[in-house]
Amino acid sequence: MRDKVMGTNQVMRQVIYALVLGVAAQVVFFGFSVLVQIALAIVTALSAEALVLRMRGIQITPSLCDGSAVLTAVLLAIAIPSIAPWWIIVLGVLFAIVFGKQLFGGLGNNPFNPAMLGYAFLLVSYPLQMTQWPSEFQGVLSIFELSAVDALTGATNLDYTKTQLMLGESIGALTFENISQMWINLGFLVGGIYLLLRRIVFWHIPLSLVLGLVLMSGVLYLIDPSSYSSPAFHLINGATMLAAFFIATDPVSASTTPLGRLIYGFSIGVIIIVIRVFGGYPDAVAFAVLLMNITVPLIDYYTQPKVFGK
Amino acid sequence: MIDAVSILSILALVLGLVLGYAAIRYRVEGNPLVDQIDAILPQTQCGQCDFPGCRPYAEAIASGEAEINQCPPGGQDGVDALAELLDVETLLLNAEHGETKPKRIAVVDEQVCIGCTLCIQACPVDAFVGSSKVMTQVIAAECTGCDLCLPVCPVDCIDMVEVKPTLNTFVPNVGELASV
Amino acid sequence: MSKFTFKGGLVLENPFPAKEIDLIRIPLPDKVVLPMQQRIGEQAKPCVSVGEHVLTGQVIATIDDDRCAPVHASISGTVVAIDNQVMAHQSGLKALCVTIESDGEDEWIDNSVACTENYDFCTPDTIYNKIRLSGIVGMGGAGFPTHTKVQFAEGCHTLIVNATECEPGIMCDDALMQAYPTKVIRGVEVLLHICGAEKAIIAIEDDKKESIKLLKKFCKNERITIEAIPTKYTSGAEKILVKSLLGIEIPSGGYASDVGVLCQNVGTLVAIFDAVVENRPLISRVVTVTGSAIKEPKNLQVRLGASYDYVLGFADIDPGENDIRMAGMMMGVDLKGTDYSISKNTNCIFVNKPIEKAAAQECIRCGMCNTVCPMELLPQQLYWYSKSSNIEKALDYNLLDCIECGCCSHVCPSNIPLVDYYQFAKALNRQQTKEKVQTDNARERFEFREFRLERNKQERAEMMEAKKKALKEKMAKDKVQKEAIAAAQERVNAAKTAKELEDAR
Numbered sequence: 001m002r003d004k005v006m007g008t009n010q011v012m013r014q015v016i017y018a019l020v021l022g023v024a025a026q027v028v029f030f031g032f033s034v035l036v037q038i039a040l041a042i043v044t045a046l047s048a049e050a051l052v053l054r055m056r057g058i059q060i061t062p063s064l065c066d067g068s069a070v071l072t073a074v075l076l077a078i079a080i081p082s083i084a085p086w087w088i089i090v091l092g093v094l095f096a097i098v099f100g101k102q103l104f105g106g107l108g109n110n111p112f113n114p115a116m117l118g119y120a121f122l123l124v125s126y127p128l129q130m131t132q133w134p135s136e137f138q139g140v141l142s143i144f145e146l147s148a149v150d151a152l153t154g155a156t157n158l159d160y161t162k163t164q165l166m167l168g169e170s171i172g173a174l175t176f177e178n179i180s181q182m183w184i185n186l187g188f189l190v191g192g193i194y195l196l197l198r199r200i201v202f203w204h205i206p207l208s209l210v211l212g213l214v215l216m217s218g219v220l221y222l223i224d225p226s227s228y229s230s231p232a233f234h235l236i237n238g239a240t241m242l243a244a245f246f247i248a249t250d251p252v253s254a255s256t257t258p259l260g261r262l263i264y265g266f267s268i269g270v271i272i273i274v275i276r277v278f279g280g281y282p283d284a285v286a287f288a289v290l291l292m293n294i295t296v297p298l299i300d301y302y303t304q305p306k307v308f309g310k
Numbered sequence: 311m312i313d314a315v316s317i318l319s320i321l322a323l324v325l326g327l328v329l330g331y332a333a334i335r336y337r338v339e340g341n342p343l344v345d346q347i348d349a350i351l352p353q354t355q356c357g358q359c360d361f362p363g364c365r366p367y368a369e370a371i372a373s374g375e376a377e378i379n380q381c382p383p384g385g386q387d388g389v390d391a392l393a394e395l396l397d398v399e400t401l402l403l404n405a406e407h408g409e410t411k412p413k414r415i416a417v418v419d420e421q422v423c424i425g426c427t428l429c430i431q432a433c434p435v436d437a438f439v440g441s442s443k444v445m446t447q448v449i450a451a452e453c454t455g456c457d458l459c460l461p462v463c464p465v466d467c468i469d470m471v472e473v474k475p476t477l478n479t480f481v482p483n484v485g486e487l488a489s490v
Numbered sequence: 491m492s493k494f495t496f497k498g499g500l501v502l503e504n505p506f507p508a509k510e511i512d513l514i515r516i517p518l519p520d521k522v523v524l525p526m527q528q529r530i531g532e533q534a535k536p537c538v539s540v541g542e543h544v545l546t547g548q549v550i551a552t553i554d555d556d557r558c559a560p561v562h563a564s565i566s567g568t569v570v571a572i573d574n575q576v577m578a579h580q581s582g583l584k585a586l587c588v589t590i591e592s593d594g595e596d597e598w599i600d601n602s603v604a605c606t607e608n609y610d611f612c613t614p615d616t617i618y619n620k621i622r623l624s625g626i627v628g629m630g631g632a633g634f635p636t637h638t639k640v641q642f643a644e645g646c647h648t649l650i651v652n653a654t655e656c657e658p659g660i661m662c663d664d665a666l667m668q669a670y671p672t673k674v675i676r677g678v679e680v681l682l683h684i685c686g687a688e689k690a691i692i693a694i695e696d697d698k699k700e701s702i703k704l705l706k707k708f709c710k711n712e713r714i715t716i717e718a719i720p721t722k723y724t725s726g727a728e729k730i731l732v733k734s735l736l737g738i739e740i741p742s743g744g745y746a747s748d749v750g751v752l753c754q755n756v757g758t759l760v761a762i763f764d765a766v767v768e769n770r771p772l773i774s775r776v777v778t779v780t781g782s783a784i785k786e787p788k789n790l791q792v793r794l795g796a797s798y799d800y801v802l803g804f805a806d807i808d809p810g811e812n813d814i815r816m817a818g819m820m821m822g823v824d825l826k827g828t829d830y831s832i833s834k835n836t837n838c839i840f841v842n843k844p845i846e847k848a849a850a851q852e853c854i855r856c857g858m859c860n861t862v863c864p865m866e867l868l869p870q871q872l873y874w875y876s877k878s879s880n881i882e883k884a885l886d887y888n889l890l891d892c893i894e895c896g897c898c899s900h901v902c903p904s905n906i907p908l909v910d911y912y913q914f915a916k917a918l919n920r921q922q923t924k925e926k927v928q929t930d931n932a933r934e935r936f937e938f939r940e941f942r943l944e945r946n947k948q949e950r951a952e953m954m955e956a957k958k959k960a961l962k963e964k965m966a967k968d969k970v971q972k973e974a975i976a977a978a979q980e981r982v983n984a985a986k987t988a989k990e991l992e993d994a995r
Contacts, residue, residue: 108852
């Protein structure tokens with residue numbers, strides 16, 4: 001096999017292509033509002049990036065064309081509820097690009113995953129809008145607050161489980177009619193496998209993240225199946241696959257040594273379950289990733305591979 | 311009341327003893343400040359700072375008698391390094407003391423030298439070799455380029471020659487590489 | 491096939507394969523420019539003067555220490571200049587060169603000494619000296635003096651002949667082996683004779699089928715084995731080669747000689763054969779001329795010192811502005827123009843049609859460079875610290891183990907010229923180390939001078955004190971003496987007076 005070389009913009013483009021299936025699944029279940037969110041996010045991201053680059057006195061075109069801003073925008077757009085009002089995604093992307101990326105010195109210098117920083121900002125600041133997912137096919141109108149939202153929204157499986165458990169129900173008694181999450185996760189899984197095959201992401205982080213998630217949830221499930229969901233449930237619900245292949249693998253903010261990547265991915269998997277099960281938020285990818293971002297310099301330092309001849 | 315006071319007193323006493331013991335037991339032999347300052351100074355020994363050498367200047371900085379921006383050979387980088395060591399605001403290099411020049415060494419014009427040995431006495435690092443009425447030479451590796459031999463030479467036979475990079479000492483410019 | 495391998499590296503295709511690998515001997519150049527500096531180490535000292543007539547093979551520069559090799563005239567003719575010329579080096583700096591104008595005769599100096607064909611009867615020392623005086627340096631690119639390397643490897647157990655030629659595009663060793671397979675084998679035998687190794691391994695990448703076939707055919711010596719190794723770039727780096735042949739990892743900071751191995755390029759061995767058996771010092775070499783602006787890559791046997799323009803005149807070059815690169819596409823250096831001459835380590839000249847280099851972007855820490863680094867370093871961390879001139883940290887991340895192979899730069903999706911940064915950091919480290927030694931030295935000398943002045947002052951004071959004391963003592967002594975004299979005088983006077991009185995009475 002001959003080694004081929006791919007440029008940074010090509011890498012970013014490939015990642016965006018790999019998202020197509022998952023996004024398609026979202027469109028099937030939530031409607032075209034998903035695409036409108038993505039479009040809004042991309043426009044905001046590019047404008048914000050261009051503006052900041054101009055203020056920093058840096059050539060705009062090459063940095064704008066590297067595709068990283070677009071990728072951040074798309075990731076954030078598919079992470080938030082598709083019926084969230086338009087200003088949610090605009091604010092989130094602005095925060096991600098300006099505070100999460102450019103203030104640290106732009107691409108390559110941000111210690112945190114910008115998309116997840118934007119997400120965490122939105123979740124903490126606007127919890128109501130950030131947790132209302134459409135229960136069925138919905139039009140674009142809700143984004144621009146033109147239709148009554150309340151009547152149409154529902155909870156995700158994760159949210160529903162949490163609420164029911166608090167009400168004293170046991171897992172076995174719950175029934176899930178919502179299969180949208182499963183198909184969306186499958187879509188992202190297929191995209192992720194494509195990235196692995198193209199050798200755009202290394203296998204370490206996705207594999208160890210899934211492993212951490214399954215192990216942690218498995219242990220809890222074995223302890224008490226009636227109050228903890230099964231590993232399979234965790235795998236196909238929430239943003240698991242998106243996190244494993246697209247979010248945690250953001251190279252800039254992830255660990256770069258082989259062993260470091262394993263530790264990093266595994267820890268994210270474990271933290272996701274810990275927050276999902278014991279925390280106050282239904283899903284936990286953003287916080288898990290951000291928490292582990294903090295530890296990356298430490299992990300990288302202590303997991304340096306053995307050098308030839310040492 | 312008495313209980314509280316006595317408990318606190320005993321506590322203070324015990325903790326004080328522990329601290330006192332720790333201070334002796336885990337004492338860190340710190341590098342004295344003067345040595346740390348001296349390590350940053352370029353050791354040109356040129357006296358442009360108005361002190362008779364780098365160490366006297368280091369002592370003056372340590373005792374607060376001199377500013378940190380009086381060393382032209384150390385350049386702005388040197389001033390910044392001193393500011394960081396002493397944890398003070400950095401200053402601009404004081405132009406009154408001279409300007410930063412590239413590294414140079416003294417070369418004696420053998421035809422002109424009369425062997426007066428004045429340069430030998432002026433050189434702060436004993437880089438000159440020679441004796442009375444014979445031609446004097448400079449040990450290139452020892453010369454710091456301080457210029458102190460220039461004013462004392464009665465026949466102006468000393469030239470300061472800039473040290474040019476060779477194939478072995480060439481440092482590529484990293485600024486050219488960064489296009490971003 | 492070797493049972494060991496190495497991590498990292500790249501499988502690269504020869505971008506400009508040649509239909510046939512022939513060795514073409516080109517006519518003598520009219521003028522040669524011979525540099526006194528050979529890549530690393532000290533300069534040789536010219537021992538001829540302008541206007542002097544020299545013969546081919548005559549020594550024109552000698553050495554004082556073993557970190558460099560002597561230089562020989564590569565044509566016969568007149569020395570026309572000894573001056574500084576621009577070197578084929580990234581810095582574009584000038585260095586001392588001897589220029590000889592040809593008389594067209596190519597008249598050889600008689601170098602012959604006792605041992606020729608029957609080198610078996612010569613002592614290793616005799617042959618060693620012969621190599622030393624023949625100006626042979628590593629022909630693979632580093633240009634390290636061969637005699638010094640042989641000396642370091644005293645008592646080695648294995649001789650490895652590096653015929654991997656792993657840099658894609660370069661074919662000069664392949665051409666040499668196909669043209670002179672017996673010389674290669676004989677050269678190995680000579681070196682085996684002097685270095686004392688029990689066995690020799692000739693390592694060739696498995697895509698050079700013709701060379702492997704020929705060498706196997708001509709090798710009758712059971713101490714020499716010919717080993718085909720997988721074609722993967724950096725297989726020819728010394729440390730990597732030792733590992734993939736013997737499974738031994740040379741310790742960080744060490745050399746092949748530390749593990750009892752002597753590594754020599756195959757071109758060097760042919761040069762050793764020429765020097766020892768045929769009495770010809772190193773005055774020519776094979777240069778591959780290739781690149782996108784050349785219709786058919788060629789391997790030319792060239793006299794050292796011939797100008798690039800002269801050599802390129804024998805290749806079919808597309809007219810117009812072209813980019814020149816010396817040595818391989820991975821480790822070579824881009825040069826401005828063609829005003830250079832062939833030196834002992836010029837193995838290849840690339841003539842490429844100008845292409846716009848993609849601008850470097852920010853490092854996204856993707857880690858592609860980690861996976862290809864044959865030294866198993868973390869190139870992105872090295873880049874981070876090199877860029878910010880944080881040498882201490884870069885050294886911490888094993889900057890000095892980097893072999894500058896260029897794999898990381900090649901795969902970098904952001905097109906960062908990583909190796910350039912490492913070269914910068916290494917040069918800066920050298921400079922800082924040197925400066926540190928100089929400052930410490932200056933500090934010590936200054937402090938000693940202060941001490942000496944103080945001591946002088948004190949000594950002078952003590953001396954003054956002693957003198958004063960001595961003077962005082964002397965004065966006191968004088969006084970006593972004077973008094974004694976006076977007393978004596980007195981007594982004499984008194985006696986005299988008494989006598990006079992008596993007489994008068």
